[in-house]
Amino acid sequence: MRDGSRPTVFNGGAARRLWAAVLTLAASTVLFSVGFKLLMAAEGRAFGWASSLYWTVVTMSTLGYGDIVFESELGRLYSVIVLGVGALLFLALLPFVLIQFGYLPWVRAVRHSRTPRSLPPQTADHLILVGHAPLQECLIRRARAARQDHVILVEDLPEAVQLRKLGYPVVVGPLDDPQTYRRIRAETASLVFTASKDTTNTNVAFTMREAARSTLLISTASSPDAADILRLAGCDEVFQPGEYLGEQFARRILAPAARSSVIAGLGGISVAQVSAAGTDLIGQNLGAARLRRRVGLLLVLAHDASVARRQHRRGHRHSQVILLALGVMVTTPGVSPQPDTQGGTRSRRGR
The missing domain is CATH 3.30.70 (Alpha-Beta Plaits)
Known part of the structure; x- marks a missing residue:
């Protein structure tokens, strides 16, 4: 769900596992059908391909109607092997299909409906806080005290759902998509604040400036070089919390x-x-x-x-x-x- 627009049925890894299970089941069915014909021919009995496929599917699915059975010891041992392999394949494949195509899409749809992706068109003069960390939490407390509208932007859906349960105003969307900032009305916001890693802050600055060129953008940085890069990326103000805290502690304790x-x-x-x-x-x-x-x-x-x-x-x-x-x-x-x-x-x- 990279674009944040709608939930997907399954990701690439789940699709590969599903296709591997289906191909394994199909190959096993063909091989067991061939083995059935050979063993029946050894017993002096002839069955067509339709009957071979019928016996293989019935045996692998553990239905076992009993209308076609082996008479030799080798044939009965072969039936046990087919039954065991079929039970393992169906036990692995059936729950996977039910969970992947039934339960998970329902969960994603519920989360998608509970977490907004945009703000109303009339939204203006609000604060946009990218991510949720101690600095953002401090700004949230001050915004609540001043009755200032604010919203938290995250790109992880489970995190957004959890924040929403805790009562935070939150929207979800990819941080590297300009449409995300257009949907949350960054062009009419009074402030955008980001306090993540330097690379993430730089990405946010470049992307946000494509959607809002005049909105005040404030970011944190871990070094003077990172601060220079962030200013070039479009940040109006950049400060280094580590350096600031060190100066304050040194001034108050060691002066x-x-x-x-x-x-x-x-x-x-x-x-x-x-x-x-x-x-x-x-x-x-x-x-x-x-x-x-x-x-x-x-x-x-x-x-x-x-x-x-x-x-x-x-x-x-x-x-x-x-x-x-x-x-x-x-x-x-x-x-x-x-x-x-x-x-x-x-x-x-x-x-």
Whole structure:
């Protein structure tokens, strides 16, 4: 079902197995019919080809009417062999035919009817997420919170059925077919996002640009070279999650001076986090540091739960402690915040 338009009866491998079983059955029937004629001639009895074929089919199918039987020991042994081979062939072929031509087409038809291949013509300003991974899941949560229409595009039908059961809006179609992006209205979408392997992202970019030239396309990349290729393929924005996460961890954990980073906001309230490493907060309790008066509500987190319990009992800060501050930053004499090149603020004497 490569084109995503309709379910097929069976694939190439199943067709080859079916033809092999049919040819084996036909060859066995001819050979056993010849053997029947020879053995009957040895017993002094003559039968035509129609009778030989009749006896072979009746014996192989285990019907055994008993109107034509051998009289010699060799003939009866031959009947047992024909019966055993016929039973094996029919036991292997009959279930295969029933499953391949009855059950599987029905299952594919049900899956095909439950998983859409296109979006309504009036669909516009929606998000198209190629594949389902942690980054896409994060965007889905934000889209739901903002009540933004979105859809997940996958090319694997079982995956699409499973996502649909979980309540995700999903469409199925090959990623390397421009018609797929036309059917999901990529030309009127507000954003197309892909976060797969570099080769898959490049394929998506080239193909999507054939259907929608002006839609914003954002992709991930694993290296600077891959990012350059993706930009040439038509991506408007390319970022490297690994490099970004490494910079963030290094800046927040290994930086010699305290750096704050705003991670969320609610109205006029900002939520920022800062490491206590390398600051004058180490060895002080919350009262001596006057943090509550400077930033408002204060939360204290630690990488290790045992560290958090010890600091809570003693009231002192440790270098493994991370502070979360809610409120508006208020400077004190001798401490002048400076802009941080990484998006936060930096203090000359620490927080």
